[in-house]
Structures are given as C-alpha cells and as structure tokens.
Amino acid sequence: MVHAYAADLYRFAYWKCRDRALAEDLVQETYARAWAAWRDLRDEKAAKQWLFTILHREHARLYERKQMQAEAQVSEQEMEHLMRVAEAQTQRNVELREAMWALPAPFREPLVLQVLGGFACEEIAQMLGLSEAAVMQRVSRARRALRKQLEPERDSMERRS
Amino acid sequence: MNCLEFRRLKLTDPNRLTPAALEHAAACPSCADFNGAQDAFERELLEAVNVAADPALAARVLLRRRLKHAGYRRVFARAAVVLLICAALISAGVRLLTPEPAMFSALAAHVAHEPNAFKADEHRTHSDLAAALSASGARIVRPIKGDISYIHPCPVPGGMGKHIVIRIGAGTITLLTMPNKNVYFRKVKTHEGYAVAVLPCKRGSVALVAKSEAELTKLEAQLRDHVQWQT
Ligand SMILES: [Zn+2]
Ligand SMILES: [Zn+2]
Numbered sequence: 001m002v003h004a005y006a007a008d009l010y011r012f013a014y015w016k017c018r019d020r021a022l023a024e025d026l027v028q029e030t031y032a033r034a035w036a037a038w039r040d041l042r043d044e045k046a047a048k049q050w051l052f053t054i055l056h057r058e059h060a061r062l063y064e065r066k067q068m069q070a071e072a073q074v075s076e077q078e079m080e081h082l083m084r085v086a087e088a089q090t091q092r093n094v095e096l097r098e099a100m101w102a103l104p105a106p107f108r109e110p111l112v113l114q115v116l117g118g119f120a121c122e123e124i125a126q127m128l129g130l131s132e133a134a135v136m137q138r139v140s141r142a143r144r145a146l147r148k149q150l151e152p153e154r155d156s157m158e159r160r161s
Numbered sequence: 162m163n164c165l166e167f168r169r170l171k172l173t174d175p176n177r178l179t180p181a182a183l184e185h186a187a188a189c190p191s192c193a194d195f196n197g198a199q200d201a202f203e204r205e206l207l208e209a210v211n212v213a214a215d216p217a218l219a220a221r222v223l224l225r226r227r228l229k230h231a232g233y234r235r236v237f238a239r240a241a242v243v244l245l246i247c248a249a250l251i252s253a254g255v256r257l258l259t260p261e262p263a264m265f266s267a268l269a270a271h272v273a274h275e276p277n278a279f280k281a282d283e284h285r286t287h288s289d290l291a292a293a294l295s296a297s298g299a300r301i302v303r304p305i306k307g308d309i310s311y312i313h314p315c316p317v318p319g320g321m322g323k324h325i326v327i328r329i330g331a332g333t334i335t336l337l338t339m340p341n342k343n344v345y346f347r348k349v350k351t352h353e354g355y356a357v358a359v360l361p362c363k364r365g366s367v368a369l370v371a372k373s374e375a376e377l378t379k380l381e382a383q384l385r386d387h388v389q390w391q392t
Contacts, residue, residue, distance in 0.1 A: 002222050007214035014212050024218060031222050033274070036267040046320040046341075053316045061274055096209040114174065115203070115210045121174055126314045126321060140172035147202060 001047055002031065008116055009055055015112045016059050018101065029062070030055040052117055053127040056109075092150075099149045107142040110135050167192045175203050262350070264318050264342075264359065268368045269352035271315070271324075272335050278326050279333065281311040293323040294388070296340040298363025303387045305329065318342045319365060327384075332371060334380040340365040349374060362390045 006027055013023035033054050100108055113124045121139065125132040162170075162185040170182050178186075186196045272278070286309070291301050293312050307329035315324035319342030326335050344366045349358045356377040358369045367390060371377035 003219045006219040006222055007216075010214045010218055011210065011212050015210065024215075024221075027218065028222060028225060031226070033267075033270065035226060036263050036270065049321065050316040053321075057275065057316075060277075092205065093209055096205055097212075100209060112210055115206055118176070120177065129313050136173045139174070140169060143172045143199075143202075146206070 001044075001051075004044075005048060005051055006031075009051055011116055012052060012112055013055055013059065015100070015108060015116075016056075016105070026055055026059055026062075029058045033058065048117065049119065049123055049127060052113065052119070056127060095150060096146070099146050102149070103142055103145060107138050107145070110138050111142040114139055164189060164192055168195055171196060171199050175199055265350040265352050265357045267318060268337060268357050268359075268370060269355040271317070271337065272355055272370045273353055275315075275324070278311045278313070278324060278335065281326065283309070283311055285309040285312050290325065290327075293325055294338065296323070297338045297365055297367055297390070298392075299338075299367065300389045300392050301387060302389050305384070305387045317368075322365075329380060329383055331379045331383060332376045334377075334384065335368075335370040337368040337370065338362070338365070339367065342366050349377065360390055363392060 009027045009030060010023050013026040014020065017023060017026070030051060034051060100111075103111070110121075110124045110128060110130075113119050113127065114121070119127070121135045122132050124130075124139075125135045128135070130138075162181045164185075167182055167185045167189070170178060186192050287301060287304055289312055290305070290309050294301065305327065307327050309325070309327050311324065311326035313324050314321055315337065316322075317324075317337050317339045319339045322338040322340060324335070324337055326333060340362075342365050344359050344361050347358060347360045349356065351357070351374060354372070356371050356374040358377055358381060359366055360369065369377060369381050369384070371380055
C-alpha cells in the first residue's frame, strides 16, 4: 500500500500546497495515521480512498494557514526547483501547470483527485465533504477554464460550431 | 443524448462515458472530434499533474515506521517473545469477539484530529441523522432532544462512515458509524483523554466518544432511549 500510493499521495499533497517538503510531511503524517487502522482496510479501493481523504484532512488541520502564505509567495528554493524542472519540460507542460495553479483550490483539488486517483465524482464528493453535483460542476468548469486558457482559438471555434 | 449533453458529460468525467454517450459520439462527427481533442487534452493534463515524486519516498515512509518501532523493540525484545506467545493464544480467542485496542486509539485520534467538528453549528435535522445512521441499520425511535451540530462522511476503521456530533443536555457526544466493522460486544476504553465506547449495530458498529467515562455513560443512556442500534 505504501509503494502503490505514496507517489500519488505526494502529488495530491503537492497540488494542495506547492511545497515539496510540506508535501512529504503530509504523506508521512497520513501514513502515520493510517497504520493504526491498517488491518481494517480490507479492499484496495477503500484503502486508496481512505488515504487520500486522510491526507486532505491532515492538510486542512495542519497547513491551511501555511498554504495561504505559500500561495502568496513562492519560496526561493521552490523557484530554483521550478527552473530546474522547467528545463526538462515542454513549454506546454509548464503552461498547463501554471494554468492549474491559477485555478482556485476548490476547483483544482477535485480535478487532481479525478485525474490522478481516477476517483469517480461520487467518491470525490465523499472525500471532500461536497455534494456530487458540486464536484461535477467544479471538474467540468475547471476543464473548461484550462482549455480556454491554453487554447483560446479552438475554444471559440467550438463555441461557434 | 444531444451534443450539449455529450460535451458536458465528457468534461465532467472523460473516462466514464455512458453507453448512450458513446453511441452519440459514434454517430456525431463533431462530437467525435470533441471527444478526441478532449482525450488528447486529458493525456496532457495527466502529464502535468504527475509532478516528479522522489522514488525513495515510499522507502522513507516505511523506514520511519520501522524506526518508531525499533526503539521499543530493543528494550522489550526478550520479554516480548514470551508475552507475544501468551498474548497470541489469548487474543486469537478474544479478538474475533471484541474490538481491538488499536481501534480505540484510532477513534480517539480521529476525534482529537478534527476539533472543527465540535465547533460546527450545522443544526442538522432528524431526517439527516436518520439518513446518516441508515447505513448502519440503526433506527431513531424517538426524536432526540438535542442539537445535531455536525454530520460528515469520514474515514473510519473498515472504510467510510459518518462522523456525527450531537449536543444533548448532559454534554456533547460524537458518533462514528463503522458500517463495515463488526464487533460482537460493547467495549469501553479511555484513550488520550477521550472515553470511547464501541457498540454492535445491525450492520457493523458505532463508536460513541465523550470527554469522560461518566459523561459517556450518561449520554449513551440518553441515546439508547431514542436510537435502536440493532433492530
Ligand atoms: Zn454531437
Ligand atoms: Zn471525522
């Protein structure tokens, strides 16, 4: 379960806080809380949903305030890392990530859970304490916003057709 | 299905199209284009979301768990061998029937980790409560004279359950329903300043959590007049 999910939990955490050290802390915290209940997590799907939900809660509990700061200012270390990573990335990828960060967290988080975890809207609703309708609306609006930002031409063409 | 509906569905959950949606895309060239373009976008999106994760992370998670246990292992190593054999024999018999200690610490930690649940003021209705308890097969027989201040789905032992907070005359009680966790006897334990009782339900079990055992006993008795856990 650690090998299967640690990387995706880390990614989910990163998309919450944009801070690599914090993201790893969150993954460690999540597993620390999960060990106690390990035996009870019978099927793999329940365990996966469980882990992502715990990470979401831990983040809310520990880092909500820090996140505000993190969003306000990107640390120098983070900037350096971004530059290094950016070299290895396509321009498109960088643009898409920036567009993701530009989305408000309530839209970004359910989208990340869907794309990364493959969760259904109903499952995401359970995990984030939202209604299924709200999740459906947020992920589709997030996709529209991303495509509009990255492909303004194609978007308007589709709208006309 | 029309084009508008298809596109809305595709943007909501691109990998879970319904048979009707697939049928529409097969018959409508413009939506087939849209479908292909969105699939291409989804591949880019997945690539963007997949930020690099340190491959050693899983190893560090496991290492931390081992370190935490190592210190205690050294001290108790020898005694533990003897104890383990005795404990295994006893617990093999008992474990099937009673909730295990790890569950109580997990439940106490759950409540301790979510102080927002105590502060909430959602003023939920009795039908909300009835719906939340229905997965456990519990039934409200008489309305509770209290304020149902919090109901949310939460991860609990066994899978997902409901986290409920009710303010009754004698104090505040937290309920954690565990529809997939079977216990056969009621058991109470105090952990980290929380008194936790686990009771069997028609389906799975429910944990009642209060600030002390005295308060728990009082609140549990009040609830018993209003909720049937095992009918
Ligand atoms: Zn169409
Ligand atoms: Zn909870």
